[in-house]
Amino acid sequence: MQVLAGKPVPELTSALNMSDLSRRLVRPSRPVCVSVHQAPPLSPRRVALACATVLIGAATVPARAAEALDPVIISATRVPQRISQAIADVSVFSREDLDxxxxxxxxxxxRSAAGFEISRNGGPGGITSCFVRGAESRFVAVLIDGVRVDSQSTGGAPWEALPLSQIDRIEVVRGGVGAIYGSDALGGVVQIFTRKGEPGLAFDFGAGLGNNGLRKLDARVSGRSGEFDYALGVAGERAGGFSAITNPANSSYSADDDGYQNRGGSARLGWQLSPTQRVEAGLTSAHSNSQYDGYPAGVDHHAFHNFSSADLNWSAQWLPEWRSQVTLGQSVDQYKTRPSAYDTRTRIRTATWLNTLSLGEHTVSATLERREDQLDNSGVLDGRAGRAQNALAVGDQWHHGALALQAHVRQDHDSEFGGHTTGLLGAAYELAPGWRVRASAGNSFRAPTLYQRFSEYGKAGLSAEQGFNVEAGLNWREGVNHAGLTVYRNRVRDLIVYESVTGTSPCASLYGCYNNVGVARLQGLTLEGGTELGAVRLSGSIDALSPRNADASSANNGKLLTRRARRHASLKADTDLGDWTLGAQVLASGTRYDNAANTATRRLAGYTVLNLDAQWRFARDWRLEARVDNLFDQAYESAQYYSVQQRQLYVGLRWSPRI
Incomplete structure (x- = not known):
């Protein structure tokens, strides 16, 4: 388990809003995480050795008087628990990590979290994929304040459209948890919590400049008065960018820089109706305009992304042992390109009723959930397609002394392809003070997207993609020191891939269609930990994985999956020097391939990048911020033919008065 934030946590008490409980019990600390990849001047092997030194050091440095960093999380089971009690493999990013x-x-x-890799087609506004333990984007369930975010065209969340400015905290769960979240969670879950009001009145204003024409502005106000609390924020960021494709021989090459503009905002209002009931409403939106190099060359191509998420939440503590929560939500993801005319829009509506009952050593949960998906896309027959999923899930967490057990089962019924049952079993045992062993096994699924089923290239008879995940881990924690080892194996079958027409084909299109033909095996291990050496805080993670095609009938059987490295790691160090906070981060990755056949001409070299950051609190409520990404200006590719951000400089000023 990876903890990037925390403070000694008091005993849990009943609370109406569990995400609020988590925020109140955890005081953000400074970021202590990174990722690893390969290239001069630092090789992945050297970075891995440095990470291992940190992790071994965590076991040899005496614990300080402070209690263990142990924040409260929600996402592992949808029920609040300390991170040290979770059987799942979890990471937390605090507000300060985001800042x-x-x-x-x-x-x-x-990308600095254990198990995570990203690939991007060009700059920050380019299409982005996130891989969790080798599982691709569509196998990662993403929620914002409990509302599901997904694309029913490509599948997966629009990572490039999710800004950091309005976020309070992010929780990451690695491994298949379909029995808790239903469709999409084969590889894990990322849950995003937006900012909320706190007692008093607080303002936050920031402005910054960087090279490549980077400019950034943001403003927020939040507070709490009586039974009401509120948080409002707006932000904007733009840059002149750089050329996404730099090879003149490429048919999409254009010599111009590809810039981007992002703007967005959020609002969250809360009302404590009574000591036992609370209502919250929230809205998050983001809009971007990104240039890209496309075909035909020489044309100014633009991609427009409009995203929004809204939620209405009511919670009640009927009895000290019984709590209910109802959440209504909607997310909209719209993507279009010009002058090439492509338009797609996904709308997801969800309704969730969660009941939690504490019975002695047992915590029992029951969830009723409905999800409605709608896709508007010119490639879909009749221009629009939709479906609904109804689900019932139950779970039990049992703690008895040093032993912890959990069991979950969920039944999802899809209006298009019928029912799907998922289950999860987990166990953990405290071997000795600070030492804990854990294991879990469960199956998950991903329903075909509406585009895969109902477009001109679709097949209505597609089955869900299915995964079965088994993992085991050993964790150690003493004071500020912590370390963990997780080994896992996730087998995914009925993978949906696009097949071109060859000979006799069942495809309606003359060009090809989607079919359930693939099998993948995602297995590996993650070693992570953190410690303090004097005034320096250290944290790191190493991932060694084998994300491979496991389809015996395929010509690519045994080959690495596209754009996934076998080794990647992270290392982070920071310290306080008076009014200064200084940090350094190394991200490294091994070689990858940009095609399924792993041909030599499609090999992507490994790389290593070094990032630096600093903060200077030069006056009350004032802070100067500086950051350098890719200090040594390393040139590398996360997607073939697409360049990445080289050295990026940023300097900003922030004023955060409280009244």
């Missing part, structure tokens, strides 16, 4: 990132989007932050 230190300064610019970019959610994917830029998550």
């Amino acid at each position: 230190r990132r300064a610019t970019g989007n959610v994917a830029d932050l998550l």
Whole structure:
């Protein structure tokens, strides 16, 4: 388990809003995480050795008087628990972690988490994929304040459209948890919590500049008065960018820079109706305009992304042992390109009723959930397609002394392809003070997207993609020191892939269609931990994985899956020097391939990048922020033919008065 935030946590008490409980019990700390990849001047092997030194050091440095960093999380089971009690493999990013990132989007932050890799077609506004333990984007369920975010055209969340500015905290769960979240959660879950009001009145204003024409502005106000609390914020970021494709021989090459503009905002209002009931409403929106290099060359291509998420939440503590929560939500993801005319829009509506009952050593949960998906896309027959899913889930967590057990089962019924049952079993045992062993097994699924079923290239008879995940871990924690080892194996079958027409084909299109033909095996291990050496805080993670095609009938059987490395790691160090906070981060990755056949001409070299950041609190409520990404200006590719951000400089000023 990876903890990027925390403070000694008091005993849990009943609370009406569990995400609020988590925020109140955890005081953000400074970021202590990174990711690993390969290239001069630092090789992945050297970075891995440095990470291992940190992790071994965590076991040898004496614990300080402070209690273990142990924040409260929600996403592992949908029920609040300390991170040390979770059987799942979990990471937490605090508000301060997000503030230190300064610019970019959610994917830029998550690449520093254990198990995460990203690939991007060009700059920050380019299409972005996140891989969790080798599982691709569509196998990661993403929620914002409990509302599902997904694309019913490509599948997966629009990572490039999720800005950091309005986010309070991010929780990451690795591994298949379909029995808790239903469709999409084969590889894990990322849950995003937006900012909320706190007692008093607080303002936050920030402005910054960087090279490549980078400019950023944001403003927020939040507070609590009586039974009401509120948080409002707006933000904007733009940059002149750089050329996404730099090879003149490429048919999409254009010599111009490909810039981007992002703007967005959020609002959250809360009302404590009584000591036992609370209502919340929230809205998050983001809009971007990104240039890209496309075909035909020489044309100014633009991609427009409009995203919004809204939720209405009511919670009640009927009895000290019984709590209910109802959440209504809607997310809209619209993507279009010009002058090439492509338009797609996904709308997802969800209704969730969660009941939690504490019975001695047992915590029992029951969930009723409905999800409605709608896709508007010119490639879909009749221009629109839709479906509904109804689900019932039950779970039980049992703690008895050093032993913890959990069991979950969920039944989803899809209006298009029928029912699907998922289950999860987990166990953990405290071997000795601070030492804990854990294991879990469960199956998950991903329903075909509406585009895969109902477009001109679709097949209405497609089955759900299915995964079965088994993992085991060993964790150690003493004071500020912690370390963990997780081994896992996730087998995914009925993978949906696009097949071109060859000979006799069942496809309606003359060009090809989607079919359930693939099998993948995602297995590996993650070693992570953190410690303090004097005044320096250290954290790191190493991932060694084998994400391979496991389809015996395929010519690519045994080959690495596209754009996934076998080794990646992270290392982070920071310290306080008076009014200064200084940090350094290394991200490294091994070689990958940009095609399924792993041909030599499609090999992507490994790389290593070094990032630096600093904060200077030069006056009350004032802070100067500076960041350098890719200090040594390493040139590398996360997607073939697409360049990445080289050295990026940023300097900002922030004023955060409280009244």
